[in-house]
Amino acid sequence: MSDKEAETSAPVHELIARRWSPRALDDMADVTADQLRALLEAARWAPSFGNTQPARFLVGRRGEDTYDRILGTLTHRNQSWAHRAGALLVVLALTRNEKGEIPYAEYGAGLSAENLVLQAVAEGLVAHQMAGFDHEAVSREFELPGDVRPLVAIAVGGLAEPEVLGEERDIARESAPRKRVPLEDFAFTGSWGTPAF
Known part of the structure; x- marks a missing residue:
């Protein structure tokens, strides 16, 4: 499996260093109910303005109707790899x-x-x-109230070798090093463009 740990200018927590967004997912790896519950509990305890807690989630595990319905709203390109995920979710914002x-x-x-x-x-x-x-399809498919806005979908699962993606360009993209803008172009002090570090 690919090790894509972030190269940082200062030590960061390993969860941050190890987080990346692979498309090569193992279609035999399950996301257990306990794991999914832990993910949603972590999400539930995020900070929010005035403790308004606007986040909501649509959640489906592989083999469930909700999973298939979420998968059906993804673009064809995302469906081509996300169907291997153990779980699919949609992040929603409650706006009122x-x-x-x-x-x-x-x-x-x-x-x-x-x-x-x-x-x-x-x-x-x-x-x-x-x-x-398709944000509108999610709203229709799940009969969302007007004050609930779909924001992003999330595929969760086990990591597979990049070769499961099939196409050479996708394999190369999956295997490429992670990149970020350098810290001196990211954080400023005094005035715009003056690096903080």
Whole structure:
């Protein structure tokens, strides 16, 4: 299996260093009910503006109707690899509550999704977040209320060798080193463009 640990300029927690977004998933690896529960508990305890807790999730494990319905909303390109996932989820943002519009609802849902993904790493799983799905189809298929917005889909499962992807360009992409902008182009101090480190 591919080791894609992040190369960092300072030590970071191993869950962060080991997190990446593979497409090569093992279609024989299950995501157990206990693992999925742990992922959702991690997501549930994410911070949010004023503790409004706007994140919600659609959840399906392989072999379940919800899984198939989520898979059906993904783009053809994402379906080509995500069908091997042990679980498929859709991250939703609840945009209103009894007090009115929830500020920063999408930000809160994003924090929740990151907690879920890091818990997946802790569980020995991998997760890949996807924008490539039909948001309107999710809303229709799952009869979402008007104040609930689908944001991203997430495939969770066990890691497989890149060769399961079949096409040479996909294998090369999966095997390529991870890249990030350098820290000096990422964090500034004093004024824009002045590196903090």
